[in-house]
Amino acid sequence: MATSWYTLLLLLSVVSECNSIQWSSSALKEDAAVYTCDNSDLTLSWDVSKTTGETIVDVQWFYEGRSQEIIAFLSHGRLVVLPAFSGRVELTANAGLVIHHVTSGEKGNYSVDVNAFDKSGQFVTLRRMASVLIGENLMLHASQMAVAVFSNSTQRWHVALACATFTYPHTPPFTVEWTTPSGQSVSSSQYKEGQFLLLLDNPVSGGSYTCHVPHSSASVACLHGNNADTGSTVVVDDVKSRLTLLEAENQQLKRHLIEANAKIDAVENKTTNRIDTVENITNNRMGNVENQTKNLSLQLTQHLHDEKTKRVSFHATNLKNVKPSPNEVLIPITVLNNQGNGYNSSTGKFTAPYTGTYCFTATMWGYGPSHYIQVNLMVDGKEELFVDTHFGITGDYDAASLQAVVSVRAGQSVWLQVNGDSNQFYSHARSNSFSGFLISYAL
Ligand SMILES: *[C@@H]1O[C@H](CO)[C@@H](O)[C@H](O)[C@H]1NC(C)=O
Ligand SMILES: *[C@@H]1O[C@H](CO)[C@@H](O)[C@H](O)[C@H]1NC(C)=O
Ligand SMILES: *[C@@H]1O[C@H](CO)[C@@H](O)[C@H](O)[C@H]1NC(C)=O
Ligand SMILES: *[C@@H]1O[C@H](CO)[C@@H](O)[C@H](O)[C@H]1NC(C)=O
Ligand SMILES: *[C@@H]1O[C@H](CO)[C@@H](O)[C@H](O)[C@H]1NC(C)=O
Numbered sequence: 031m032a033t034s035w036y037t038l039l040l041l042l043s044v045v046s047e048c049n050s051i052q053w054s055s056s057a058l059k060e061d062a063a064v065y066t067c068d069n070s071d072l073t074l075s076w077d078v079s080k081t082t083g084e085t086i087v088d089v090q091w092f093y094e095g096r097s098q099e100i101i102a103f104l105s106h107g108r109l110v111v112l113p114a115f116s117g118r119v120e121l122t123a124n125a126g127l128v129i130h131h132v133t134s135g136e137k138g139n140y141s142v143d144v145n146a147f148d149k150s151g152q153f154v155t156l157r158r159m160a161s162v163l164i165g166e167n168l169m170l171h172a173s174q175m176a177v178a179v180f181s182n183s184t185q186r187w188h189v190a191l192a193c194a195t196f197t198y199p200h201t202p203p204f205t206v207e208w209t210t211p212s213g214q215s216v217s218s219s220q221y222k223e224g225q226f227l228l229l230l231d232n233p234v235s236g237g238s239y240t241c242h243v244p245h246s247s248a249s250v251a252c253l254h255g256n257n258a259d260t261g262s263t264v265v266v267d268d269v270k271s272r273l274t275l276l277e278a279e280n281q282q283l284k285r286h287l288i289e290a291n292a293k294i295d296a297v298e299n300k301t302t303n304r305i306d307t308v309e310n311i312t313n314n315r316m317g318n319v320e321n322q323t324k325n326l327s328l329q330l331t332q333h334l335h336d337e338k339t340k341r342v343s344f345h346a347t348n349l350k351n352v353k354p355s356p357n358e359v360l361i362p363i364t365v366l367n368n369q370g371n372g373y374n375s376s377t378g379k380f381t382a383p384y385t386g387t388y389c390f391t392a393t394m395w396g397y398g399p400s401h402y403i404q405v406n407l408m409v410d411g412k413e414e415l416f417v418d419t420h421f422g423i424t425g426d427y428d429a430a431s432l433q434a435v436v437s438v439r440a441g442q443s444v445w446l447q448v449n450g451d452s453n454q455f456y457s458h459a460r461s462n463s464f465s466g467f468l469i470s471y472a473l
């Protein structure tokens with residue numbers, strides 16, 4: 031019935047964050063562990079501090095052990111306790127409870143909701159929870175641990191005695207003391223996984239060791255009968271204890287040996303890897319040199335093969351155009367030789383099939399009154415050589431020749447071309463010629 035009203039309050043409290051009403055510093059912290067004994071009082075010291083103008087509307091306490099159930103609520107200054115807790119509940123501070131005669135079945139989470147108006151008139155809800163642990167009659171059990179324990183402070187192995195409490199799931203609110211065979215009283219060395227441990231000094235003194243709860247802790251330790259007053263005793267055999275220590279030291283030596291072996295392995299691996307790397311580098315370099323040598327030798331073989339098989343030479347005569355226009359290419363059309371097919375008699379141009387050093391020659395006859403011959407040897411469009419002869423008024427014959435050794439790249443062309451507009455060549459088929467040949471390939 032109160033659930034929707036409660037939810038509304040919770041929502042309101044989320045909306046209003048800026049309030050001054052708050053838990054007092056002495057109140058139980060959120061999720062605090064609270065210890066008590068079976069059939070004793072459970073004190074949940076929740077307390078809220080507020081300033082003038084702030085009012086607490088109501089307070090509700092819940093037990094969440096089985097399912098959420100209301101223990102009590104405070105409204106208009108009146109405390110109403112529900113039947114399950116009837117006659118056992120008292121108010122403490124403004125939001126705390128004391129529950130009398132709790133039983134071990136009532137352990138679990140307890141919580142409180144405080145609903146209030148803060149200074150600005152906002153409705154707020156404060157909520158806290160505590161985890162309650164209820165100790166039954168304490169039962170102690172002392173034993174000698176089968177394996178030795180290494181101590182960080184002494185850096186040595188120790189025979190350990192354990193005193194189990196069987197009641198507290200968390201670190202108990204008290205400690206356990208030990209009485210040694212010589213009657214000395216010593217505190218436990220540490221608490222670990224439900225047991226108080228005592229690390230014995232080396233060499234181990236044999237005899238009876240008893241663990242017990244000191245009287246100062248009697249109330250919190252829930253000492254009601256059983257052996258809690260007298261304690262629990264274990265008899266330590268010093269020879270067996272030495273064996274336990276020897277075994278632990280032996281195990282440690284073994285671990286060290288394994289670690290040392292692993293380190294040696296790692297160093298060996300690194301060394302092997304480095305040797306591998308060096309070998310690889312050496313192999314790669316030698317491989318490279320070998321490859322380069324092979325490559326050079328391949329290129330040389332190819333070159334020699336070219337020298338033998340790919341010969342280039344041409345010889346052409348019989349000018350097609352004996353009276354060429356200015357800048358016309360001279361075209362000898364009778365091809366006497368064209369090894370390698372570099373010369374084209376349709377264009378008069380020789381195109382180099384290979385890059386290399388070539389020799390070109392041309393012999394020209396000029397004829398006719400008031401004419402001349404002016405011939406360029408063109409290599410890739412550029413004038414390489416030039417000859418010029420002029421004849422007299424009566425007409426005459428004259429010869430001119432060109433000869434060049436030039437580097438030509440594969441694909442470049444070489445040809446003869448005239449200058450001026452008054453060229454006239456002698457028309458005899460064998461009087462003009464253009465020839466060339468490859469001297470050597472470029473590598
Ligand atoms: C108590 O509350 C804690 C934290 O909210 C939770 O982990 C735990 O399970 C609860 N215990 C019980 C018995 O409900
Ligand atoms: C001992 O030292 C180790 C390593 O430094 C550490 O992991 C361990 O928690 C320490 N034990 C104690 C009981 O202090
Ligand atoms: C060393 O090398 C071997 C083989 O390569 C490998 O099996 C082993 O795990 C390595 N050891 C370490 C410590 O790196
Ligand atoms: C050596 O070279 C081989 C092949 O190039 C490679 O697979 C291997 O990883 C290399 N080894 C090292 C140690 O560099
Ligand atoms: C050498 O040449 C071979 C074949 O071309 C190639 O597979 C190899 O990787 C080369 N070696 C080096 C070291 O360059």
Ligand SMILES: *[C@@H]1O[C@H](CO)[C@@H](O)[C@H](O)[C@H]1NC(C)=O
Binds near residue numbers: 321325
């Ligand atoms: C040989 O060398 C030439 C020029 O350096 C290069 O282009 C070619 O790829 C090389 N051949 C081989 C097989 O390495």
Ligand SMILES: *[C@@H]1O[C@H](CO)[C@@H](O)[C@H](O)[C@H]1NC(C)=O
Binds near residue numbers: 374375376377
């Ligand atoms: C010669 O040149 C002409 C005109 O550019 C061309 O059509 C012909 O194919 C060439 N002949 C050869 C054998 O390259």
